[in-house]
Amino acid sequence: MSQDPDYRLNPDYGPGRYRRRIELVAGDGWVDGELEDTNHGFRCRLHHDGKQVTRVTGEALRIPFTTCPGAVEPLKALAGLPLVDDASAIIAQTQPNEHCTHLFDLTVLALCHAARVSTSATAKRRRRIDIVIEDQPDQQPAPAEVYIDDRLIHRWLTLDWQIVEPQALAGRGLYKGFTAWASETFDGEQSEAAFALQKGYFVGSARRFDLSALVGKSANDERDYMLGACYTYSSPQIERARRTAGSVRDFSDTPEQLLQFVDARGAATDGAT
Numbered sequence: 001m002s003q004d005p006d007y008r009l010n011p012d013y014g015p016g017r018y019r020r021r022i023e024l025v026a027g028d029g030w031v032d033g034e035l036e037d038t039n040h041g042f043r044c045r046l047h048h049d050g051k052q053v054t055r056v057t058g059e060a061l062r063i064p065f066t067t068c069p070g071a072v073e074p075l076k077a078l079a080g081l082p083l084v085d086d087a088s089a090i091i092a093q094t095q096p097n098e099h100c101t102h103l104f105d106l107t108v109l110a111l112c113h114a115a116r117v118s119t120s121a122t123a124k125r126r127r128r129i130d131i132v133i134e135d136q137p138d139q140q141p142a143p144a145e146v147y148i149d150d151r152l153i154h155r156w157l158t159l160d161w162q163i164v165e166p167q168a169l170a171g172r173g174l175y176k177g178f179t180a181w182a183s184e185t186f187d188g189e190q191s192e193a194a195f196a197l198q199k200g201y202f203v204g205s206a207r208r209f210d211l212s213a214l215v216g217k218s219a220n221d222e223r224d225y226m227l228g229a230c231y232t233y234s235s236p237q238i239e240r241a242r243r244t245a246g247s248v249r250d251f252s253d254t255p256e257q258l259l260q261f262v263d264a265r266g267a268a269t270d271g272a273t
Helices: 068-078 087-092 101-119 178-185 188-208 219-226
Strands: 017-027 030-037 041-048 053-062 126-134 142-148 151-159 162-165
Touching: 017 101, 017 188, 030 101, 041 101, 053 068, 053 101, 068 101, 087 101, 087 178, 087 188, 101 188, 126 188, 142 188, 151 188, 178 188
Parallel strands: none
Antiparallel strands: 017 030, 017 126, 030 041, 041 053, 126 142, 142 151, 151 162
16 A cells, blocks of 8 residues: 555544454354444354354445445355364465455454354353554554453554564564464464454554545556455456545544444445345
8 A cells, every 4th residue: 555656644643543343243053243443344144054154145334445345245155164263274265365355354253253152152142352553653663452352362562564562472473474373373262363453453554544535546556566455456346446435434532433334424324235
């Protein structure tokens, strides 16, 4: 993103923070997932038979590109995946770049939740994950945190896509190679939280830019460095995708508004299934 000279800086960047909230609710044979953050709003429903995924559907509620609603279609290919409480194992069996990154990540967490609830009589049917990434206006290390049901799981001081603290993780990268080292370092709840936090850190970096100034911009303008990154940035979507209007929110000081899916006019957002 920073490679594009047309990306203006966000004048509100500095005193705020990126927030993402994910909620997972399990029923008999299904899990509902919801995700909302600065730039996105998605829902998914994962059906299963206790051993494997039988069906996945999705809704695109708030999206950065006009083509994003089409990303619900590739979710159908996830039917047949075994229920495992391990995000890295799920990713290894799939083609993440064929999906909307955020809808796919939500579905992965829903699958992990289905596995957890199906194999443990004591597992809670509802789980909430909160991610908070503080702005870094002066290029100094700042906290990146993830909570599960209001319990702090990880707090990393980060700078330039690397962990600075805790000392045991100092120098670890938050971009390429993350999945490999994180899967060796964490397991269980800590692994799930690390997966969610790294994804939030990735998206949170966009807070530096004034994305509302890019309405109507073609995704194809970024082809040289984004082609194949996700569903929208893949052909043929990239040739026709345009930046949407009214897709950016700032939840810096209003976490209670997350998962309300309210549009710029204050109305509830309808989804596309």
